Amino acid sequence: MFKLVMDNEADVFYRELPKVELHAHLNGSVSFHTIEKLISRKPHLNIEHGMTAIGKGQRRTLDECFQVFKVVHQLVDTEEDILMVATDVIREFAADGVKYLELRSTPREENKTGLTKKRYVETVIKAIKQCKSEGLDIDVRFLVAIDRRNGAEVAMETVKLAEEFMLSTDGLVLGLDLSGDPTVGHGKDLLPALQRAKDCGLKLSLHLSEVPSQLEESDLLLNLPPDRIGHGTFLHPEVGGSQSLVDKVVANNIPLELCLTSNVKGQTVPCYSEHHFKFWYQMGHPSVICTDDKGVFSTDLSQEYQLAASTFGLSREAVWNLSQQAIDCIFAPDTVKQQLKQKWLALKPQVFK
Numbered sequence: 001m002f003k004l005v006m007d008n009e010a011d012v013f014y015r016e017l018p019k020v021e022l023h024a025h026l027n028g029s030v031s032f033h034t035i036e037k038l039i040s041r042k043p044h045l046n047i048e049h050g051m052t053a054i055g056k057g058q059r060r061t062l063d064e065c066f067q068v069f070k071v072v073h074q075l076v077d078t079e080e081d082i083l084m085v086a087t088d089v090i091r092e093f094a095a096d097g098v099k100y101l102e103l104r105s106t107p108r109e110e111n112k113t114g115l116t117k118k119r120y121v122e123t124v125i126k127a128i129k130q131c132k133s134e135g136l137d138i139d140v141r142f143l144v145a146i147d148r149r150n151g152a153e154v155a156m157e158t159v160k161l162a163e164e165f166m167l168s169t170d171g172l173v174l175g176l177d178l179s180g181d182p183t184v185g186h187g188k189d190l191l192p193a194l195q196r197a198k199d200c201g202l203k204l205s206l207h208l209s210e211v212p213s214q215l216e217e218s219d220l221l222l223n224l225p226p227d228r229i230g231h232g233t234f235l236h237p238e239v240g241g242s243q244s245l246v247d248k249v250v251a252n253n254i255p256l257e258l259c260l261t262s263n264v265k266g267q268t269v270p271c272y273s274e275h276h277f278k279f280w281y282q283m284g285h286p287s288v289i290c291t292d293d294k295g296v297f298s299t300d301l302s303q304e305y306q307l308a309a310s311t312f313g314l315s316r317e318a319v320w321n322l323s324q325q326a327i328d329c330i331f332a333p334d335t336v337k338q339q340l341k342q343k344w345l346a347l348k349p350q351v352f353k
């Protein structure tokens with residue numbers, strides 16, 4: 001079922017490279033295979049593959065990309081679906097050589113899934129535990145996502161929910177994600193919720209400057225400051241950002257989660273070689289390669305590492321360091337970081353054989 005296509009030696013290196021995935025939206029990560037199962041469960045929806053993923057060489061507007069999530073959400077609307085999708089996604093990341101995964105997902109309104117938001121999170125946690133009991137070699141944690149389109153009140157509710165789970169899941173729920181259509185709403189309305197989250201010990205990963213002209217919002221949110229930044233595409237001056245934003249990110253040493261294919265297919269960057277990975281990586285700033293939505297953007301983490309390496313001329317040693325340095329950016333505690341570093345050390349001879 002999770003057959004890997006290994007064309008040549010280079011592919012094998014990236015597949016065997018132990019990896020950390022820190023930016024993966026559950027319903028954006030649903031594979032072709034799982035979509036097939038969902039379509040066969042719901043033939044009456046008349047959904048075809050072309051509506052749930054953006055293939056090789058294709059591009060879409062941001063708006064069109066967000067439409068794709070709506071289609072996936074139609075297919076994933078029961079407890080059974082959520083459980084299947086989450087277990088499949090985790091198994092696929094494990095098969096791709098991901099050793100530590102922070103999955104994120106937005107608990108949807110009860111009328112969309114028949115589940116309360118609490119039950120939604122419990123279902124994802126059940127999937128994580130199920131995968132653990134299967135003995136998969138992957139440590140999975142969860143970030144509860146706030147959809148910025150739903151406003152301040154829902155954001156506060158979500159923070160309270162995340163807080164409850166953080167206290168009751170023994171470290172499985174570590175924090176919050178802020179995502180959703182960046183052209184809708186303003187981050188300032190969400191500040192009280194995000195501040196509360198921070199105060200109670202939830203880690204924050206915020207989608208920031210995903211589109212141009214969010215300078216004021218990014219500045220406000222950077223004052224929190226967040227623990228990690230998703231995308232940060234338009235933070236630096238060359239693309240209309242500002243040096244003071246860059247300075248804040250650097251001063252607080254906030255890692256960036258960078259998703260090459262997502263940004264190229266969503267057309268927020270013009271091509272791989274102009275991706276802002278180059279700007280931040282050259283500065284030696286913590287930069288973590290991630291997938292964002294491996295299903296929707298038809299990619300996987302090995303492929304994203306390979307693309308970064310071929311586009312920016314990274315040696316295998318540099319790629320190794322990139323994946324190893326991601327360990328320092330995880331939200332799990334130091335003991336987990338140490339265990340992962342040991343694992344990387346033990347795997348190195350095999351990967352460079």
Ligand SMILES: CC(C)=CCNc1ncnc2c1ncn2[C@@H]1O[C@H](COP(=O)(O)O)[C@@H](O)[C@H]1O
Nearest residue numbers: 025026027028062065066069105106179180266
């Ligand atoms: C349009 C585009 C280029 C997408 C990539 N960048 C993104 N930006 C903001 N929010 C996102 C992005 N990708 C996924 N999401 C969020 O994740 C959700 C899907 O996963 P889930 O239902 O939370 O489990 C989407 O509805 C959206 O709220």
Ligand SMILES: [Zn+2]
Nearest residue numbers: 025179230292
């Ligand atoms: Zn994202």
